[in-house]
Amino acid sequence: MTQQQVILVQKTWKLFRDIKPEIIGDVFYSKLFTELPAARKMFRQDMHSQYKKLVDMLSAIVGRLQQFHELTEDIRQLGIRHAGYGVKVAHYSIVGDTLLWTLEQGLGADWNEEVKESWASCYKMLSAIMIEASAS
Numbered sequence: 001m002t003q004q005q006v007i008l009v010q011k012t013w014k015l016f017r018d019i020k021p022e023i024i025g026d027v028f029y030s031k032l033f034t035e036l037p038a039a040r041k042m043f044r045q046d047m048h049s050q051y052k053k054l055v056d057m058l059s060a061i062v063g064r065l066q067q068f069h070e071l072t073e074d075i076r077q078l079g080i081r082h083a084g085y086g087v088k089v090a091h092y093s094i095v096g097d098t099l100l101w102t103l104e105q106g107l108g109a110d111w112n113e114e115v116k117e118s119w120a121s122c123y124k125m126l127s128a129i130m131i132e133a134s135a136s
Helices: 003-015 021-035 037-042 047-063 065-070 074-086 089-110 114-135
Strands: none
Touching: 003 047, 003 065, 003 089, 003 114, 021 037, 021 047, 021 065, 047 065, 047 074, 065 074, 074 114, 089 114
């Protein structure tokens, strides 16, 4: 990611964070389960707590993008945990598309090609680490 992309991701996340986690999570997971119905069985817990976990995780990652090297081990551990939940390499592209779609819905007029490319670059970087860790 370029420095400009980091700044843009952080700026748009601040706007997006004004939306309640329950709404973000509901939109994200509803879309995900539509695109990947088999993923629903990976979530046995109350989805409301999962909505908060999703937003908290994204907030932690986005908030520390300037010091990305400090995040690498946490992201690796996240990838290992996700492999344990049954997440497959093929799922990552669907999740990425779902995340971008969710951001687009929430950001509305603040969503544009530059924002999309910045978030896509961010997700690609994160998912690559998670995929590599899940293979080990």
